[in-house]
Amino acid sequence: MRSATRKEEALWLLERLVPGSGVNNLHLAFRVSGEPDLALLDRTLSVLVRRHPALRTVFRAGETGLSKEVREDLPVAFEDRECPADEADARLAAFVAEPFELDGGALLRALRLRSPGQDVCCVVVHHLNFDTVSAGVLHEEFVAVYNAFAAGDVVPAELEGIAVTLDEVEPKPESLAFWRDQLRDVRPDELELSCGKPDVAEPNLAGSQVTWSFSAETVQVVKELQKALRAPEAVVLLAAYYLLLNAHGAGPDLVVGSPMNVRGRETARAVGYHVNVTPLRLRVDPAEDFRGLVRRVRDVFFGALTHLDVPVDNLLAEIPRTGSSWRHTVFRHVFNYIPETGTPSFRLGGLPAEPLAAEPGFSKFDLEFFLLPTADGIRVRAAYYTEVLREADVQAFVRRYEALLLSLAEDLDRPVGDVRVFSAEDEAVIGKANRTGKPVAWPSVPSAIAAVVEARPEAIAVEDGDREVTYRQLWDTAAATCERLLDAGVEPGEVVALIAPRSAELAAAALGVWLAGATYLPLDPDHPDQRIAYQLADSGAKVALAEAALPAEAGCRALTPTPIGSVPSRATPTLPGTGAPAYLIYTSGSTGRPKGTVVGHPALVNLISHFADELGHHGQAGTLWLTTFSFDISALELFLPLATGGRLVVAPDEARIDGGVLKGLLGRHDVSTLQATPTTWRLVVDEVAGELAGRTVLCGGEPLPSALARQLVDTGCELWNVYGPTETTIWSAAGRVHDGATGRITAGGPIGNTTVFLADPDGRELPVGVTGELCIAGAGLAVGYHDRPELTGARFATHARHGRFYRTGDLARWLEDGTLELLGRADRQVKLRGNRIELAEIESVLQAHDEVAGAAVVVAGDPSDDAVLVAYVEADEKTGLVDRLWEHAGALLPKSAMPQEFVVIDRIPLTGNDKVDYPELARRAADRAASRATEPEEEQELDPLTADVVALFRELLDRGDIRPGTNFFSHGGHSLLAAKLAQRVKHLTGVRVRLTDVFAQPTPAALADFVLASTADEN
Known part of the structure; x- marks a missing residue:
């Protein structure tokens, strides 16, 4: 036996990821109206297996890799089964999906399903020996030989003997140089789409497909684009595919796989695995027009055609792996242009027959577009990986693809970044x-409150502890506040700070500021003096209504809020216009420095009016004033009841x-x-x-x-x-x-x-x-x-x-x-080790645990290097809690999103707005890491198994700097070496290690622990 090529080994590695599946199976099938002769089916198949050496090639997977040989003789026959007609499609799909063993046996099998009035015939071949071009050749020859036998003739002369074969040659140096240049600094981790689901750690490659037919209008538009741009139809459709992917978050530096036939003119009918999926790399420039994009796509496409002798698998070892994902390829999306094959309905031994395609059930890529042009139109068959994309996502993809083509034709000179990719x-x-x-109920919030005062002055406006404050009392206090502010020199549009606990007086003060034509600034009296002083100075507040003394550096005049009931009733003041802002509020910016946001009266009244209508707030409805006043959501609690005649409960x-x-x-x-x-x-x-x-x-x-x-x-x-x-x-x-x-x-x-x-x-x-x-x-x-x-x-x-x-x-x-x-x-x-991680998702999982009152996750360290996830959980410290959290999180989260450390604390720190204080937790995590870093490092004594696995890492990676915590993939490992590592560990320990287990436990210590745990489970 001789060694398999890297291209062939890549298919083997794919099967190692999903053992027991038919992920690499291809098939030829047809439905016959009637019952073809089983003996003639067997004779025909035997002739073709003898004729094509690829169909007689067997493979054997060993400890050191994959080897192959061509058998001189390989007996084959159709399995014959009866089947109800309504079960034929499902039985066919199951037969196609049955896996082959790479143990030196045949990689071809055949089946006839007999149903009343019709039979289904199918030949399944492993992709190592077959491709879509081979299927077309095999179909034509099968029909020709069978029909000859059925007519009592011998094998047609042109089909006698051994067929032409193709031995793929070693890549030329200039081709290798071309592809190395094309793929220099490629970033496969930037190809993830912004839709669907994150990748899974343990793939099943389960697939499905959606089929879509272009309208007659779209077919005509594609022809016009082809003519106007002077480019092949395949190039035009590929350029639109790049734009489609980019509009869904991939790129802009995109690599799309495109299967290309490596057969030459003399070997055009060679059966075998003679297709290379070429990585077509192109950067989408949003400022470029579609004309320019198509020109560049054409150059990329034809450049690949002239260097087809290099399978991309030959270059993978030179492409940096990002993280320990099972993926190691330079593309996740494929474009496959397949013109009409010329295999419509036919006759088999005089019986009407037609080609048949079984649902494959697998997808090696996130998304693969098959463009199927015929004389009648263009169809798109979109195959997809169901662990990443949903059917609804892919249906939307094909609809948007057609809409995109129609939109592009409207203006070929428009920048592609301006094209709206909407269906x-x-x-x-x-x-x-x-x-x-929708209409807004009032001109302003003060006018709404004034209308309530006029209509129901003695109605209860505020319930503050044991006090009940009427609308008249609230308004009179606000009017008195207005007069005091005007006497203090406050001009319309100036800022007045409010620094007091929530109370009826604070509500009246806010309204009084508005009556004075000013803007209020809500500040929390519990905040540090330095923060309050900064906000007063930054806002330019002229006056502060405050219960306590202001910080010495405040720089503005202080007045105490007007007490409720301390002023006599007075005439209703003139309502100010809405030109001045309603309030100025400070939040913490990304730098930690407070930033001010100014909200106008029209914006606030729109909000109050909407929720009054949406929640049915009319009459005496009571609303709780619970939120810190310096948090903007407090304004809704305050003014929703007052504007609608309800009650504010402090x-x-x-x-x-x-x-x-x-x-x-x-x-x-x-x-x-x-x-x-x-x-x-x-x-x-x-x-x-x-x-x-x-x-x-x-x-x-x-x-x-x-x-x-x-x-x-x-x-x-x-x-x-x-x-x-x-x-x-x-x-x-x-x-x-x-x-x-x-x-x-x-x-x-x-x-x-x-x-x-x-x-x-x-x-x-x-x-x-x-x-x-x-x-x-x-x-x-x-x-x-x-x-x-x-x-x-x-x-x-x-x-x-x-x-x-x-x-x-x-x-x-x-x-x-x-x-x-x-x-x-x-x-x-965040992105850690090539994986996209949503910290809020981890928190949601942890908060679902019965013992956890709250959770917050932060990143400690450099995300591009040694960063880890630290989960702070608010819970009672109990024996075994951290272990239970590990188990709970491990059952619900992908391994890439598992926190490396759980820290149990009494109370998660909050900001003044009752939100989690993530900066504080990040500081704590950094302090913990720094503290550990200063501890003296002890000489580590390894257990025998970990020491053996470290030695295997060093041997396979050819590195001497391997430690128990060294990541296999970030230190030169790739899929083929991982497969060899899995076999060596099995040989060493007797424990079956899958390729996905290496991806999930990429360090010697973790892999050794996995082996020990597996041994314990078996015992």
Whole structure:
């Protein structure tokens, strides 16, 4: 036997990933109306197996690799089975999927399924010996030989003897140089699409397919593009495929696999594995027009045709592996152009027959487009990997592909970055979600409150502990505050700081600032003096209404808030216009330095008006004022009840962390609506659950975990998940969470007079199902976001549709029902060792554990080098808790997303806005790592098995710097070496180690532990 080629070894390695599967099986099948002669079928097959040496080639997998030989004789025959007609397709698919063993036996088998009135005949051949060109040749020869035998003739003269064969030669040096240049610095980890699911650690390569036929209009457009661009149809369609992938998040440096036949003119009918999947690399430039793109695609395509003698598998060892993923190829997406093969219906021994294709059930690539042009049109068969893409994703792909071709033809000189890759279905779903125009109930919030004062002055406006404050008392106090501010020299549009606990006086002070035509700045009296002083100075606040003394460096005049009931009733003051901003609020920016956001009255009144209508807030509805006043969501709690004639119920700070306090408060007051962050709800929900039935509960400010959502819904409340950044006025989207909600909880759709879109990093708008940065436009934009610099290119096109917009930094995607699925912060999605990891997903899994009250995950170290995931869990320290968390997380998370360290703490630190303080946790993680780094390193004594595995690593990688924690793949390992390592470990220990086990345990210590655990399981 002789050694297999690297191209052949690559197929073997694929089977090592999914043992016991027919992932490499190809087939030839046809349906016959009637019953063909079984003896003639066997004779025909025997003739063709003798004629084509490839069909007689066998392979044997050994410890050192794969070897092959051509057998002189290989007896074959059709297996004959009866089958109900309605089961034929399923039986055929199962027969095709049965695996071959690479043990020196035949890699070909045949079957006849006999059904009433029709038979199905199928020949299955391993890809090592066969390809799609071979299938066409075998089909033609099978029909010709069978028909000759059926007519009583001998084998046709042209089919006698041994057929022409093709022995692929070693790659030429100039071809190797060409491909090395083409693939220099390639980054396969940038080919992941922004839709579907993250890759799995242990692949099954389960596949399915979607078939789509272009309309007559599209077929004509493709012909016109081919003519106008003077390029082959395959090149035009390939260029559009690059754009399609790029519009879904891959690239812009793209590598697409394209199967190309390496047969020459004299060997055109050679049967065997004579196809190379060439890596066609091209960078998409959004500023380039489609003409230029097609020219470059043509150059790439024809450049590959002149260097087909190099299988890409010969170059994989030279391409850096990113992480320990099972993938090691330079492409994840394939383009396959297959013109009409000329095998329509035919006759077999006089019986009508037609070709038949079984559903393969496997996909080696995330997405493979088969373009199938015929005389009647163009079909697209899209095969896909079901662990990564859903059927709905792929159906959307092919619809957008056709829409893209139609759009490109409209203007060949338009930059490709400006082309909108939307199908009609995308336009309908997103267009409907963004039709949010609705009237606003009042000119301003003060005017709404004034109308309540006039209509029902003695109605209760605020319940503050044991006090009940009427609307008249609230208004009179606000009017007195207004007069005091004017006397203090406050001019319209100037800033007045409010530094006091939540109370009826604080509510009146905020309203009084507005009556003075000023803008209020809410500050937390519990914040450090330095922070308060900075915000006062930065905002230019002229006056501060504060209960306590201001910091010495505050630099502004201090007044105490006007007490309720301390002033006589007075005439209603003139309402100010809405030209001055409503409030100025500070949040922590990405650098940690506070940044101010100014919100105008029209934006605030739009928000209040929307939720008043959405939640049915009219009359005496009670709303809990629970949130820290310096957090912008507090403004909704404050002004929603006052603008609608309801009651504002003031909650003490303890109610945010003590469920007993909140429960007592709800028991004493008639509260219909209450709002808090997920962090607060996790702290209080167990104790307060019995008081929530029938109430409206808003949850926002952080992602809402599905487990917490179910817990809240089970209380009988009406739960709303709300979303919005400070810069777009509190909430921009809202959705009701219903009973039975599972998985991620959506944020619903945009609120009134608000539009939402998703954008890629270049500002291009994204269709349904594709993850991008959430952008918000419309009435809620804070002051200043209406006056951004002029935009260009794709961003300008988006601006033309939506007006000015704010890029939130949050990741999301549209779902098919027009709701928004939030996917965490863009800055909380990390890449470690080539794997994309969403930290919020890890937290959600940990929070679902019964013993965990809260969880927060941070990255410690350099993400490009030695970074690890550290999970902080809020729980009672109990024996074995960390082990239970490891087991729980390991059952639900991919190995790439498993935290390397669990730290149990009493309480997760929070910011002043009741959100997790991630910077503080990151500092703690860094301190822990630094502390360990300064500890003296002890000489490590290895157990015998770990020492043996270290030795194997050193031998296979040819390196002397291997330690127990060395990653096999980041130190020169690749799939072939991993397969050899798995075999050597099995030979050493007797434990079966799969290729995926090496990927999952890529260090000597981890692999040794795996072997020991497997031994223990067997015992």
